[in-house]
Each structure stands twice: as C-alpha cells, then as structure tokens.
Amino acid sequence: MADGWVTRQLAPSAxxxxxxxxxxxxxxxxxxxxxxxxxxxxxxxxxxxAVAMFDLRLLGCARRLPVDALAAHLLRWAVASLLLIVPAGLLLFASAPGDFLSNRTFGVKLALIALAGANALVFHLGVYRGVAGWNVAAPAPLPARGHALLSLLLWIGVIACGRLLAYT
Incomplete structure (x- = not known):
C-alpha cells in the first residue's frame, strides 16, 4: 500500500x-x-x-422532447443501473482493496463520481426547478447547459479512469 494517510488508516479494514x-x-x-x-x-x-442523452438534450439536441418527460424516463434507467453498478463495484473493490486504495487513478475516479453527483444535485435543486419555462423547443438556460457540459466531461473522466485502472 502507498504511504498516504487515508491508505494507512484503512489498511486494517482493507x-x-x-x-x-x-x-x-x-x-x-x-x-x-x-x-x-x-x-x-x-x-x-x-x-x-442515460445521463448523456439528458445532457445532450440540454445542450440543444432533440428540442421537441420535453425536458421533464425525458428526465422522468431516463431517471428510471439511471437508478436501475445503480442496482448493477454499486454491488458489482463493491465486489470488484473487495477483490483487492489494498491495491485500489493505493491507486491514485481509483481515487480520482471516486472524486469524479462524487463531483458528477454533486453537479446533478445542484442542477436539480437549482436551474431545473424552472424547467417549465424551457421545457420544449426553447433552449435551456446557460446554467443548465453549463451543468450538462460539466456532467459530460466528468463522466468521460470517470470512464477514462475506469479504463486506466487496468494499467496503473
């Protein structure tokens, strides 16, 4: 295990x-x-x-689709996917917890996931509350587009880190 403070603290549990x-x-x-x-x-x-389809809608694709209806539809898929991702991720982590904890790429992946979640939360608690004004045909407001672009970039980063774990 690496010499990081967190790694040392978690070593017995790992x-x-x-x-x-x-x-x-x-x-x-x-x-x-x-x-x-x-x-x-x-x-x-x-x-x-699911996240990418929603983000692309916010960025101007398929403006005839109501944002709120698309959100409701895609949210079901996103939540259902978590029923696969979380247990599987925990099992993968359990296979070599020390290796994962000492791997900086794994830490970056977790941080990016946390940032993506925080970005989604801020979006839904903020600009999304006014969706009625830009639900169909109208462009999403600049803050909504900013959240969508950030979301896409964060998830691309998560994907890259996930792939890099095999090589780092």
Whole structure:
C-alpha cells in the first residue's frame, strides 16, 4: 500500500476485507471476476448513456422532447443501473482493496463520481426547478447547459479512469 494517510488508516479494514470468502472467490475463481466486471460495465454504460442523452438534450439536441418527460424516463434507467453498478463495484473493490486504495487513478475516479453527483444535485435543486419555462423547443438556460457540459466531461473522466485502472 502507498504511504498516504487515508491508505494507512484503512489498511486494517482493507486486509480484513481482502481475506473474506467473497474477496477470495473474486480473486481465485476463473469466471467470477470477469462476470462481475461485465455487469459493472453494462450497468455503467446504461447510467452514462442515460445521463448523456439528458445532457445532450440540454445542450440543444432533440428540442421537441420535453425536458421533464425525458428526465422522468431516463431517471428510471439511471437508478436501475445503480442496482448493477454499486454491488458489482463493491465486489470488484473487495477483490483487492489494498491495491485500489493505493491507486491514485481509483481515487480520482471516486472524486469524479462524487463531483458528477454533486453537479446533478445542484442542477436539480437549482436551474431545473424552472424547467417549465424551457421545457420544449426553447433552449435551456446557460446554467443548465453549463451543468450538462460539466456532467459530460466528468463522466468521460470517470470512464477514462475506469479504463486506466487496468494499467496503473
């Protein structure tokens, strides 16, 4: 493990987690890790796909689609995808918690996910409350477009970090 303070604090928990039967099965099984990783990637594709479709609408694509109806439809897909992503991600993490905790790319990935979530929360608590004024045909206001662009960039960063984990 790296010498970081957080890593040192979590080292005993990471060692315990790495010794659990689930973690051992994830490491030792021929098919379990690849199956769980595939579930994680499929769930992530659904989540990022839903987010990207919504963000592209805010950026001016398909203006005939009502923003609120699209949001309601895509939110179901995004939430359902989390039922795949979170458990699969926890299983992947359990397979080598020390390695993940000491990997800067993993830390950046988690930070980007947190920022993407905060961006979505600020959007929904803020500019989205006025969606009735720009729901159909009208361009989304500049702050909404800013949130959409930031969202796309953050999720692209998450995808890049996820891929880089295999190489760092």
């Amino acid at each position: 060692e315990w987690l790495a010794a659990t039967p689930v973690a051992v099965a994830m490491r030792d099984g021929v098919w379990l890790y690849p199956v769980v990783e595939t579930v994680h990637i499929v769930g992530f594709a659904v989540l990022v796909g």
